[in-house]
Amino acid sequence: GESVGLHLPTLSVQEGDNSIINCAYSNSASDYFIWYKQESGKGPQFIIDIRSNMDKRQGQRVTVLLNKTVKHLSLQIAATQPGDSAVYFCAESGQRNTGKLIFGQGTTLQVKP
């Protein structure tokens, strides 16, 4: 079956440093990937997405890298801030328009001041 997982349950970084959160997926047919941020007591919030025909996509302070050869996805956060502290989930969808997302287990990012 399909599964999406993250390498580390918790990541602790110093404020101002860069953060890298990793995710491995098992379905080589996955077409679309999304990173979500979830703060305590809130629902997941969309951060950035990438389609399988791309290797890299940049947003504001965030970059997603996709390595289809090893089925690996990463989220890079530049100049990490205390407000970035949250649980981060990667999710994959077979096709973007199916709306069916499979989420990984999540990585907790802790930012130390």
Add this chain to the structure above:
Amino acid sequence: EAGVVQSPRYKIIEKKQPVAFWCNPISGHNTLYWYLQNLGQGPELLIRYENEEAVDDSQLPKDRFSAERLKGVDSTLKIQPAELGDSAVYLCASSLTSGEQYFGPGTRLTVT
């Protein structure tokens, strides 16, 4: 613009009791999703609606769970009877067709 609204935010019930959750999606969003999120886990899809039609309910435990989306706007998710293992956060999300999903804050259910 208001986001996805869910109520109640918290619910504590005894096992075997019924419970219902309500969701109001973002105005104009035709697609509505219900997810289950266990502690420390990612959300898992229970059911997806396109307007009034449930187009994917394969993960919904139909012996005790039911959902409806009358008039293609608000939706209700019901559990009857609730079991201890149903304790979790129930998330509602909405989107335009093939669009980004916006999540509500969720309802935290505790079954005692």
